[in-house]
Structures are given as structure tokens and as C-alpha cells.
Amino acid sequence: DQQVKQNSPSLSVQEGRISILNCDYTNSMFDYFLWYKKYPAEGPTFLISISSIKDKNEDGRFTVFLNKSAKHLSLHIVPSQPGDSAVYFCAASGVGNQGGKLIFGQGTELSVKP
Amino acid sequence: GAGVSQSPRYKVAKRGQDVALRCDPISGHVSLFWYQQALGQGPEFLTYFQNEAQLDKSGLPSDRFFAERPEGSVSTLKIQRTQQEDSAVYLCASTSGGGRTDTQYFGPGTRLTVL
Numbered sequence: 001d002q003q004v005k006q007n008s009p010s011l012s013v014q015e016g017r018i019s020i021l022n023c024d025y026t027n028s029m030f031d032y033f034l035w036y037k038k039y040p041a042e043g044p045t046f047l048i049s050i051s052s053i054k055d056k057n058e059d060g061r062f063t064v065f066l067n068k069s070a071k072h073l074s075l076h077i078v079p080s081q082p083g084d085s086a087v088y089f090c091a092a093s094g095v096g097n098q099g100g101k102l103i104f105g106q107g108t109e110l111s112v113k114p
Numbered sequence: 115g116a117g118v119s120q121s122p123r124y125k126v127a128k129r130g131q132d133v134a135l136r137c138d139p140i141s142g143h144v145s146l147f148w149y150q151q152a153l154g155q156g157p158e159f160l161t162y163f164q165n166e167a168q169l170d171k172s173g174l175p176s177d178r179f180f181a182e183r184p185e186g187s188v189s190t191l192k193i194q195r196t197q198q199e200d201s202a203v204y205l206c207a208s209t210s211g212g213g214r215t216d217t218q219y220f221g222p223g224t225r226l227t228v229l
Contacts, residue, residue: 004156032215043118043205043220044157051215089156093214100214101147101170104156 003027004092006105013112019077021108023090026071030092034102035064035075038087047088048075080112116140118221120206126227127196135191135224139208146189147218148181149205157205163189164212196228 005024013019021035031052036044050057050064050073057064063076077084087109091102119138127133139146145164149157150173159173165186174181178197183189193200203223209216 006156036220041222043207043222045220046217049215049217091156100145100209100216100218101159101162101173102149102157102218103159104149106154106156 001026002106003030004090004103004105006088006090006108008108009106010109010111013080013110015082015112015114016079019075019080019084019110019112021075021077021088021090021110023073023075023105024071025073025092027092027094027103028071029094029096030103031095032093032100033064033066033073034091034093035062036089036091036104037084038089038107044089077110080110082112082114085110085112118206118208118219120204120221120224122224123222124225124227126229128229129198130195132192132194133196133226135193135204135226137189137191137206137208137221139187139189139206140210140219141187143208143210143219144186145209145212145216146183147207147209148189148191149207150175151203151205151223153202160191160204193226196226198228201226201228 034049035047038044087107090105148160151157162170163183178194207218207220
């Protein structure tokens with residue numbers, strides 16, 4: 001069963017506009033959530049995280065929102081830039097996970113058009 | 115280089131061959147993870163080490179998969195009698211401590227193709 005889901009395989013946005021990437025999860029034991037960014041032929045790179053005690057975390061152009069009741073999180077990128085074009089993975093970690101093994105979604109490929 | 119490195123970057127194996135994939139974590143990093151990423155999917159957890167101790171191997175898909183980290187630094191993932199379904203990118207990640215929220219730094223991966 002897919003515990004972390006990213007239902008949009010791809011997203012195309014104009015440069016300067018907002019990109020919103022969505023993620024849903026099913027396991028109520030998840031309490032720490034992350035977004036990773038991946039360029040082709042490279043490993044995923046950590047972008048931003050949020051603990052379940054918060055509902056928002058911001059870092060520059062990137063903001064992650066967490067809605068625990070809906071088991072939903074989203075990543076907002078404002079303003080979007082062509083260099084943001086990559087695959088974005090949502091990941092979660094839960095209580096009891098030794099060392100913090102991550103459960104990933106399938107990824108959303110973001111394309112930012114100049 | 116200060117990052118996680120993996121070798122080889124690409125590996126082609128004939129079905130039934132054994133392969134060994136190497137991961138060099140960031141120097142001094144305590145924890146090391148292996149993930150498998152199939153085409154079009156997100157990474158899936160395979161196994162986790164804290165120093166030389168393998169604390170979680172619940173994600174290893176079969177007894178053909180074996181991982182070790184004998185001196186608490188370099189790790190090797192071995193796959194015996196490879197099958198076509200083993201074709202994937204194998205990612206290694208390390209963290210500085212053993213904390214659950216420590217940032218995982220990923221290597222570039224090894225792309226394994228089994229013919």
C-alpha cells in the first residue's frame with residue numbers, strides 16, 4: 001500500500017508564478033515530513049521539512065504547509081524560477097522508525113517555463 | 115569531495131550474476147541508508163546502519179540482497195543471482211547522527227540494469 005501519495009505526476013508553471021505541489025499520506029503515525037528535489041542523474045537533495053507540531057514552515061521562496069486532519073501537505077514555491085525544474089519528492093517519517101527511514105511518494109515533475 | 119559517493123555509477127549484469135554496489139558516506143557520518151528507486155517511482159527503503167550495526171533490514175526484498183558496513187564507514191550492497199526485477203537505481207544516504215530527523219544526504223546512485 002502506498003502510504004505517501006503524490007497524485008500529480010507532472011506540473012507546468014510559468015516563471016514568476018506560484019508552484020504548488022501536493023502530497024497525501026495515510027499513516028497517522030507519521031510526524032515528520034520532508035520535501036526533496038531531484039535533478040536527472042543526481043541523488044535527491046533535501047529542500048525543506050516540517051514537524052507535525054507545526055502547520056507551516058518557510059525557507060526563502062519555499063513554504064511547506066501541513067494539514068494533519070486532512071493528512072495533506074503542500075509545497076509552495078514563490079516565485080518559480082526555471083532552475084526549479086526538477087522532480088520533487090514528498091517523504092515522511094514516523095514514530096518508531098529506527099534512525100528515521102523515509103517513506104517517499106512517487107514524485108511530481110515540475111517544469112517552469114521562461 | 116565532501117558528499118556521498120557511490121560506485122559504480124552504472125552497472126549492467128546478466129540475469130543470474132552477482133553484483134556489489136559501494137557507498138562512501140560523508141566522513142564521520144554515523145548513519146547510512148540504502149534505498150531502491152524503480153523507474154517512475156520514489157525511493158523505497160531497503161536497510162539502515164548505525165555505525166557498523168545493521169539496525170533495520172526490513173526493506174530488503176529477498177534473501178538475495180545483503181548489505182554490510184563492517185568498519186562503520188563504507189557500505190556494500192550485494193545482490194546475488196540478479197533478476198530483471200532488480201533493475202533500478204540504488205541510492206545511498208548518510209546522516210551525521212542517529213537522530214530520526216537528521217537530514218539524509220544522498221549519493222548520485224548506481225543504476226543497475228539486469229538483462
